[in-house]
Amino acid sequence: MSDDKITLEIDGRLCTAAPGEMIIAVADREGIVIPRFCYHEKLSIAANCRMCLVEAEQGGRPFPKPIPACATPVGDGMKVLTRSKKALDAQRGTMEFLLINHPLDCPICDQGGECELQDVSMGYGEDVSRFSERKRVVKDEDLGPLIATEMTRCIHCTRCVRFGAEIAGLRELGATGRGEDMRIGTFVEQSVSHELSGNIIDLCPVGALTSKPYRFTARAWELTSEPSIAPHDGVGSNLQLHIRAGEVMRVHPRDHEAVNECWISDRDRFSYEGLNSPERLTEPMLKRDGRWQTVDWQEALHAALAALQAPGPDRLGCLVSPNATLEEQYLLQKLVRALGSDHIDTRLRQLDFRSDAADPRLPWLGVPIAELEQQQGVLLIGSDPRQEQPLLAHRLRMAALDGATIALLNPYAVGLHHASLQLVAAPPALASELRALLKALGKPVQGATAKIGSRHRQIATALQAAGKAGQGLVLLGALAEADPDYSLIRALAAALAEATECKLGFLAAAANSVGSRLAGSLPHRLPGGAAPKRSGLDARAMLVDPRQGYLLWGLEPDRDLADPSLALAALRGAKQVVACSAFKSAALEEVADVLLPIAAFAETAGTFVNTEGRWQRFQGAVAPAGDARPGWKVLRGLGTLLEFDGFAQNNAREIHDEIAQACSRLTPDNQFGDARALISTTERPAPSGAELTRIGNLPIYASDALVRHAPALQRTPLAESLAVHLHPQQAAELGLTEGDRVRLSQGFDHAAASGAATAARAPVVLDERIALGCARIPAAVDGSDMLGPCIGPVRIEKIEA
Amino acid sequence: MSFRNTPLAVIQDVDKETLLTPELRAEIDKHVAKYPPEWKQSAVMPALTLVQDHNGGWLSRELMDQVAAYLDMPETAVYEVATFYAMYDLEPVGRHKVCVCNSVSCMLGGAEELMHHIEKTYDVAPGGTTADGKLTFKEFECLGACRHAPVVMVDKAYHECVTPDAIDKIIDDLD
Numbered sequence: 001m002s003d004d005k006i007t008l009e010i011d012g013r014l015c016t017a018a019p020g021e022m023i024i025a026v027a028d029r030e031g032i033v034i035p036r037f038c039y040h041e042k043l044s045i046a047a048n049c050r051m052c053l054v055e056a057e058q059g060g061r062p063f064p065k066p067i068p069a070c071a072t073p074v075g076d077g078m079k080v081l082t083r084s085k086k087a088l089d090a091q092r093g094t095m096e097f098l099l100i101n102h103p104l105d106c107p108i109c110d111q112g113g114e115c116e117l118q119d120v121s122m123g124y125g126e127d128v129s130r131f132s133e134r135k136r137v138v139k140d141e142d143l144g145p146l147i148a149t150e151m152t153r154c155i156h157c158t159r160c161v162r163f164g165a166e167i168a169g170l171r172e173l174g175a176t177g178r179g180e181d182m183r184i185g186t187f188v189e190q191s192v193s194h195e196l197s198g199n200i201i202d203l204c205p206v207g208a209l210t211s212k213p214y215r216f217t218a219r220a221w222e223l224t225s226e227p228s229i230a231p232h233d234g235v236g237s238n239l240q241l242h243i244r245a246g247e248v249m250r251v252h253p254r255d256h257e258a259v260n261e262c263w264i265s266d267r268d269r270f271s272y273e274g275l276n277s278p279e280r281l282t283e284p285m286l287k288r289d290g291r292w293q294t295v296d297w298q299e300a301l302h303a304a305l306a307a308l309q310a311p312g313p314d315r316l317g318c319l320v321s322p323n324a325t326l327e328e329q330y331l332l333q334k335l336v337r338a339l340g341s342d343h344i345d346t347r348l349r350q351l352d353f354r355s356d357a358a359d360p361r362l363p364w365l366g367v368p369i370a371e372l373e374q375q376q377g378v379l380l381i382g383s384d385p386r387q388e389q390p391l392l393a394h395r396l397r398m399a400a401l402d403g404a405t406i407a408l409l410n411p412y413a414v415g416l417h418h419a420s421l422q423l424v425a426a427p428p429a430l431a432s433e434l435r436a437l438l439k440a441l442g443k444p445v446q447g448a449t450a451k452i453g454s455r456h457r458q459i460a461t462a463l464q465a466a467g468k469a470g471q472g473l474v475l476l477g478a479l480a481e482a483d484p485d486y487s488l489i490r491a492l493a494a495a496l497a498e499a500t501e502c503k504l505g506f507l508a509a510a511a512n513s514v515g516s517r518l519a520g521s522l523p524h525r526l527p528g529g530a531a532p533k534r535s536g537l538d539a540r541a542m543l544v545d546p547r548q549g550y551l552l553w554g555l556e557p558d559r560d561l562a563d564p565s566l567a568l569a570a571l572r573g574a575k576q577v578v579a580c581s582a583f584k585s586a587a588l589e590e591v592a593d594v595l596l597p598i599a600a601f602a603e604t605a606g607t608f609v610n611t612e613g614r615w616q617r618f619q620g621a622v623a624p625a626g627d628a629r630p631g632w633k634v635l636r637g638l639g640t641l642l643e644f645d646g647f648a649q650n651n652a653r654e655i656h657d658e659i660a661q662a663c664s665r666l667t668p669d670n671q672f673g674d675a676r677a678l679i680s681t682t683e684r685p686a687p688s689g690a691e692l693t694r695i696g697n698l699p700i701y702a703s704d705a706l707v708r709h710a711p712a713l714q715r716t717p718l719a720e721s722l723a724v725h726l727h728p729q730q731a732a733e734l735g736l737t738e739g740d741r742v743r744l745s746q747g748f749d750h751a752a753a754s755g756a757a758t759a760a761r762a763p764v765v766l767d768e769r770i771a772l773g774c775a776r777i778p779a780a781v782d783g784s785d786m787l788g789p790c791i792g793p794v795r796i797e798k799i800e801a
Numbered sequence: 802m803s804f805r806n807t808p809l810a811v812i813q814d815v816d817k818e819t820l821l822t823p824e825l826r827a828e829i830d831k832h833v834a835k836y837p838p839e840w841k842q843s844a845v846m847p848a849l850t851l852v853q854d855h856n857g858g859w860l861s862r863e864l865m866d867q868v869a870a871y872l873d874m875p876e877t878a879v880y881e882v883a884t885f886y887a888m889y890d891l892e893p894v895g896r897h898k899v900c901v902c903n904s905v906s907c908m909l910g911g912a913e914e915l916m917h918h919i920e921k922t923y924d925v926a927p928g929g930t931t932a933d934g935k936l937t938f939k940e941f942e943c944l945g946a947c948r949h950a951p952v953v954m955v956d957k958a959y960h961e962c963v964t965p966d967a968i969d970k971i972i973d974d975l976d
Contacts, residue, residue, distance in 0.1 A: 165808075165809040165875070166809070169809070170875075171809055171811070171875035171877045171878060172877065173877065174875075174877030174878060174880055174881045175881055176877075176880050176881050176884040176885070177884045177885065178884070178885045178886075186877070187876075187877060187880040187884075188862065188876075188880075417811075419812070
């Protein structure tokens with residue numbers, strides 16, 4: 001045995017432990033149960049519930065009093081008794097005190113049946129309370145649409161408070177008052193507005209904090225539990241779906257240390273509400289003479305086939321949601337390619353595809369998710385990590401607390417709960433900021449360069465040091481991907497990574513963005529990542545150069561595409577549009593001719609490949625809504641009806657295995673083919689005159705159709721609506737003030753394609769974090785469908801009242 | 802939260818020069834200097850005391866928020882401190898504070914009688930302020946001077962072995 005291990009005895013069992021470990025951690029590892037409320041392995045030690053009192057002796061000398069197992073470090077030769085009379089008496093005593101003020105409302109408490117207090121009181125509580133005085137009552141606070149409170153039940157374990165301080169980085173809850181008057185709350189009425197806030201529901205050992213959307217809808221013992229994978233961001237959080245009578249009642253995290261630890265984001269937790277949305281598409285529908293008719297599947301499939309075959313090869317375009325499963329994406333590309341078209345793409349929010357030829361074989365995060373915490377220097381380019389990837393933002397925060405330098409380059413300063421170095425520049429100038437960083441490193445650069453400031457030097461030095469230590473990372477996020485100069489930005493990012501010896505990484509925007517590369521659902525990739533002889537049209541090209549027919553998979557054309565006005569114009573002009581979707585929407589009903597209902601998240605089996613390249617399979621947990629069918633079955637049906645080869649799989653597993661075989665030699669790889677040449681690509685000039693650059697960021701709760709249909713999330717403070725966020729100085733130059741209503745017009749750059757520029761109306765919001773020359777106008781929200789490219793020139797005119 | 806970790810610091814986006822008053826900031830800085838930089842929040846208690854004294858004996862939420870911003874700490878953490886300790890008042894108070902200790906020794910020494918006396922004579926309930934705004938009467942947790950119970954703290958002065966007659970005299974001499 002090595003020197004840094006010590007041995008101790010717990011309940012007569014010999015255990016090994018590292019010095020400094022707490023007794024409870026060793027006991028947990030050994031499977032010895034010690035009751036606890038305040039202790040949580042991911043949180044700091046508070047030792048305030050006193051439930052884990054145990055008897056112990058060290059060196060033959062017993063401790064005079066029972067000691068808290070959560071706050072007592074182990075010692076060599078220590079003997080711990082967790083079930084001795086002394087220990088049990090202490091635990092019973094604690095339990096009696098904890099129950100003094102706890103209401104006896106278990107029958108109407110949502111936590112009933114899965115309550116740590118209830119469980120432990122079964123073991124240690126008395127049948128009859130000796131406390132006959134009045135119990136205290138605590139006034140409830142409204143913590144917003146996600147978390148229900150019943151603070152009278154609170155036992156002051158402070159797990160939620162510590163979660164705020166240590167994990168979320170935002171201390172919204174606190175323990176105010178003293179003694180009997182102590183209470184957990186926000187003190188000032190406010191909604192909790194953190195993207196991980198739902199985790200305090202799991203942390204709460206009693207029924208004080210429960211899920212508001214789930215409240216009073218089911219009992220813990222009526223639920224069955226199925227494992228699943230979150231369908232939103234690139235993390236692929238492991239979930240446990242709780243189901244009753246074929247309906248997902250709530251979602252809990254499933255521990256997976258390497259992916260999501262024991263947390264999930266609110267988006268993953270509450271998006272299930274969208275499954276029961278009245279907007280679900282539940283029956284196949286055909287448009288006949290401009291009116292929608294419900295038809296049976298047979299008729300719908302034949303109509304879809306006719307519509308898909310009619311345009312003829314090369315005149316069919318296929319746009320696929322990057323949240324579609326690997327199996328769906330694989331069969332889709334098979335179908336589209338068998339129909340003679342190479343035009344399939346999942347990169348719906350990308351505008352610049354100039355460097356597709358140089359694409360890495362399988363772009364990924366660059367490091368495993370868990371290793372983000374060990375990075376010493378990270379530069380995020382075009383990324384608002386808390387909005388895009390809440391759990392990766394948490395990992396980066398952990399790195400920052402550990403001393404790492406987190407630097408960001410964005411068109412607006414993003415809100416973070418840790419120290420960071422932020423560079424803010426309007427999108428046309430992002431490239432020159434990167435050049436400035438390269439120049440600060442002493443590298444020769446071409447093209448316009450921003451002035452090198454002290455911050456550039458600071459970032460360059462930090463990245464260099466981190467790179468040298470092998471713990472440096474340059475990450476490209478969703479705002480970079482959406483940039484019209486993405487080719488240039490990522491080429492410069494690659495140059496910067498090389499110059500600093502940092503790794504280069506891509507934040508996969510959606511649950512299966514990485515999967516697209518494996519499934520081959522891209523115009524320049526076949527299954528397994530090989531390049532086809534001839535590349536098809538990318539997501540933008542097939543709209544700029546409209547196709548006669550389109551196949552839309554799992555997307556809403558007015559929300560999920562980089563340039564909704566261009567997309568809608570192209571789709572309106574198309575002769576045949578077949579849309580497979582789990583949701584109906586006005587835009588889909590307008591442009592489509594055939595609507596096929598497909599299963600949503602939790603209703604289909606499939607695989608997601610997360611941003612670190614991890615394949616995660618899941619099974620369908622509930623039946624699809626109405627007459628909807630799992631996507632892969634719909635595609636198999638279409639393929640079989642067309643008598644194409646390769647559509648004879650019996651189940652999703654067989655499709656998965658087929659893809660896995662095709663990808664057996666493909667490993668995550670961020671090496672560019674030939675990107676260096678792209679550095680000389682000239683960038684767009686900044687918009688002139690009355691135009692600003694629109695930054696159409698994707699708000700956290702607008703990311704995909706399922707989230708957009710989840711009502712509770714839409715009521716949180718993080719849900720955004722259409723507004724024009726301007727720097728006060730910028731607003732002043734335009735003669736605008738907070739609350740003014742303006743007319744927005746975009747799309748004149750492709751007016752020829754779309755016929756006319758479109759316009760939307762929105763209020764002005766002043767925000768000092770926005771770069772000058774920009775207007776942050778969120779994408780994928782109500783009204784944004786009237787606008788053009790997410791990042792591009794926008795004209796703003798005041799509407800006189 | 803625990804003493805093993807440095808506390809959560811929140812860098813608030815305000816110009817510190819605009820907070821409180823220059824004199825208060827200078828006084829608070831003296832206390833901040835006593836702690837390691839990452840434990841700057843430890844100065845929250847003296848800071849609150851200084852701000853409270855400056856504000857006529859009570860703390861408004863705005864003032865607590867300013868202390869939080871000045872010490873780079875979460876507002877909630879300041880509320881926690883201010884609500885925990887009895888010496889901070891979160892509502893406007895009278896010109897003087899009469900704080901009667903209610904802990905065991907004082908209770909045995911006649912604190913209850915003393916409190917009834919104050920309540921009756923000055924027509925003020927514990928926690929309340931007299932109609933003329935002269936004094937705020939507070940029931941206080943242990944003042945830590947059990948040897949000479951009952952103890953009354955009037956503003957910042959301790960008075961020991963206080964009888965009803967003595968307290969009348971003390972109150973008469975105020976202002």
